[in-house]
Amino acid sequence: MNQLKQKLIEAAGRLRTVSREVAIVPGMQAQATSMLERAERLEANRFTVALFGAFSAGKSSFANALMGEMVLPVSPNPTTAAINKIMPPTDEFPHGTVRVVLKTQEAIESDVLRSLAIFSIHADNLASGLKEVERIDVSQIAPNAKPHYTFLKAVTKGFAEMGGHIGGELIVDMTAFKGFVAKEEKACFAEYIELYFSCPLTDQGIVLVDTPGADSINARHTGVAFDYMKNADVVLFVTYYNHAFAQADREFLLQMGRVKDSFEMDKMFFLVNACDLAASEEELAGVLEHVGKNLLQCGIRHPRIYPVSSQTAMLARLHAKGKLAGSSEKVYRQRLNLSETDELLSAEQALAHSGLTAFEQDFMRYTLGELTEVAVTNAFAEMKRAHATLGEFIQMAQADVHLRAEKRQAASDAKAAAVAAIHALSVASEERDLVKEREELLYYVKQRLFFRFNELFAYAFNPSVLKEDGRNMKQALQSSLQDLLRMIGYDLAQELRATSLRLEKFLNKCGARLTAQWAKETAEYAPGLTLAAYAYHQVETPTFNEELSPQASQSLQKPLGLFKNSKDFFEQNGKTKMRDEMEKLLQEPVAQFIAAGGDLLATQIAEAFAAVVEAERNRVIVQVDEYFTGVFAALDATLDLADLQARQQRIGAQIM
Numbered sequence: 001m002n003q004l005k006q007k008l009i010e011a012a013g014r015l016r017t018v019s020r021e022v023a024i025v026p027g028m029q030a031q032a033t034s035m036l037e038r039a040e041r042l043e044a045n046r047f048t049v050a051l052f053g054a055f056s057a058g059k060s061s062f063a064n065a066l067m068g069e070m071v072l073p074v075s076p077n078p079t080t081a082a083i084n085k086i087m088p089p090t091d092e093f094p095h096g097t098v099r100v101v102l103k104t105q106e107a108i109e110s111d112v113l114r115s116l117a118i119f120s121i122h123a124d125n126l127a128s129g130l131k132e133v134e135r136i137d138v139s140q141i142a143p144n145a146k147p148h149y150t151f152l153k154a155v156t157k158g159f160a161e162m163g164g165h166i167g168g169e170l171i172v173d174m175t176a177f178k179g180f181v182a183k184e185e186k187a188c189f190a191e192y193i194e195l196y197f198s199c200p201l202t203d204q205g206i207v208l209v210d211t212p213g214a215d216s217i218n219a220r221h222t223g224v225a226f227d228y229m230k231n232a233d234v235v236l237f238v239t240y241y242n243h244a245f246a247q248a249d250r251e252f253l254l255q256m257g258r259v260k261d262s263f264e265m266d267k268m269f270f271l272v273n274a275c276d277l278a279a280s281e282e283e284l285a286g287v288l289e290h291v292g293k294n295l296l297q298c299g300i301r302h303p304r305i306y307p308v309s310s311q312t313a314m315l316a317r318l319h320a321k322g323k324l325a326g327s328s329e330k331v332y333r334q335r336l337n338l339s340e341t342d343e344l345l346s347a348e349q350a351l352a353h354s355g356l357t358a359f360e361q362d363f364m365r366y367t368l369g370e371l372t373e374v375a376v377t378n379a380f381a382e383m384k385r386a387h388a389t390l391g392e393f394i395q396m397a398q399a400d401v402h403l404r405a406e407k408r409q410a411a412s413d414a415k416a417a418a419v420a421a422i423h424a425l426s427v428a429s430e431e432r433d434l435v436k437e438r439e440e441l442l443y444y445v446k447q448r449l450f451f452r453f454n455e456l457f458a459y460a461f462n463p464s465v466l467k468e469d470g471r472n473m474k475q476a477l478q479s480s481l482q483d484l485l486r487m488i489g490y491d492l493a494q495e496l497r498a499t500s501l502r503l504e505k506f507l508n509k510c511g512a513r514l515t516a517q518w519a520k521e522t523a524e525y526a527p528g529l530t531l532a533a534y535a536y537h538q539v540e541t542p543t544f545n546e547e548l549s550p551q552a553s554q555s556l557q558k559p560l561g562l563f564k565n566s567k568d569f570f571e572q573n574g575k576t577k578m579r580d581e582m583e584k585l586l587q588e589p590v591a592q593f594i595a596a597g598g599d600l601l602a603t604q605i606a607e608a609f610a611a612v613v614e615a616e617r618n619r620v621i622v623q624v625d626e627y628f629t630g631v632f633a634a635l636d637a638t639l640d641l642a643d644l645q646a647r648q649q650r651i652g653a654q655i656m
């Protein structure tokens, strides 16, 4: 594991050396600066590993096992309530420091007002909103609305203590950390919590992000979850051995299925945790197969699935440190099928038995190893480019005096022609392609939503919610309808987020295509110039609305009235009739919703593309300009040839 960081540091060192060698060469300043910046990026490199999964799947337990210490609080009840990041310590934040970054006043207010709206309560501001929480009828809360209620109660409870800190940040110690992470009344005020903690994992520059159970994160933090899914280098998805996939799991995995092809590499790992609960090898194989089938249904093919026991792995790591206490040794022996008199396995064997070794090997090799490799390869490509440019200048400077004079005039003309060609290249065809791509992607969003409509309808209008056991059926029907609309809004917002990522990828394809065209144009006038590789541009995911228009709910009241009784609904064709009616009436509001999201995407992508063109064009022009500065210096014989040759040789040694 240690080699990763070392490889990066070593490549950074070479970049610094080469940068120093060429910094004084006319026409190579931009390359020198760029190599220096790359070196800094490599040295500060962070790999983000984000953990997702349902409540109590064992995300925090697994994170602890990876770190080899009981850092995060763990319990059978919903525990982790805030996003927390375990980070490599810095000078400013030494080992053991905890930084709690609190939400802003606006963020808390909008979270509270949004959650209140789920209960049809509308308030003007935070203070008046919090007073309304008591009005919620606890006996009537739909399962999907539960996280919202828990959240509102937590804000009310914690306001006296935390209210004064809103918008700021707090520095606390490790003891207070556990309270912040696990106590919802505190955690609900935190945007995220950073724990600076030295362990083998963070020493490699890895940032481990532990998230609250998918249920609450889906209900209240969809945008945030998506950003982590999008930006993390590795995503670990944890399920508990004998828990079925919950709806929240499915929603998360569906989203992963939608976007996975937008990533360069497969960055997903699936962990089936608590495998110590397996009664037999056959049972375990059955569970793994079940997980694989579920993933396939979500569009995830060829998943990497690992059975693990976080607890056994943790015990093995304690054993390795000689910290195994009496009671934990007993559990440890049970897990390893050893009697009290048997000799203990080595910690290494026990870790292999827990499944962690197999996971860690692949995790390091396939993802972080490959990511490091890519970073190092790019660094070498840049050094080789510097080596080639310098070689070209040396060759020119060696030419005889008449030839140089001739070339001097030609170079002057070539430079002007190259710059003119760069400006002349039209980007209209890329702009058209982007519009076409967006329209096509959005067309399929609508198709897919209605393809899923039966499933969503059946989930919202299910027999357990519409049971005639004396409950208020009118209210139950309304709640099913609201559930359905909420799921549709959520599904569409997720689709739009996925679309935004696909468009980001397409935009970069267009950008790279332009750069390739510029390279072709400039090659005619400056054959010795190799342009720097196109740099990927990220586009921020817009914040999408997640609710259909209120008119949608109004227009569906009529088909809702078709409900006679649950027998007619579930056993005769009452359900089909209502569903078909609703499907018809929803066409328009869904189309409008997608169109509004599409407008947001259109503006954002157009602006982003204009910015990419501007930035890349300038980058190319600067390179052309620099290159000719070097050419002129070489042809004017103002260079110290012997010195340049020595430099080129030293650079050659760096890139061997």
Ligand SMILES: Nc1nc2c(ncn2[C@@H]2O[C@H](COP(=O)(O)OP(=O)(O)OP(=O)(O)O)[C@@H](O)[C@H]2O)c(=O)[nH]1
Pocket: 053, 054, 055, 056, 057, 058, 059, 060, 061, 062, 073, 074, 075, 076, 077, 078, 079, 080, 081, 211, 212, 213, 214, 273, 274, 275, 276, 277, 308, 309, 310, 311, 312
């Ligand atoms: N048998 C067994 N139980 C485990 C294992 N890992 C975790 N558990 C138990 O599962 C429960 C949940 O573990 P956590 O790590 O808190 O789960 P989580 O996913 O972080 O839960 P939230 O933070 O609430 O979303 C705890 O009671 C753990 O002791 C394991 O490997 N084997």
Ligand SMILES: [Mg+2]
Pocket: 059, 060, 061, 073, 074, 079, 080, 210, 211, 212
């Ligand atoms: Mg947890």
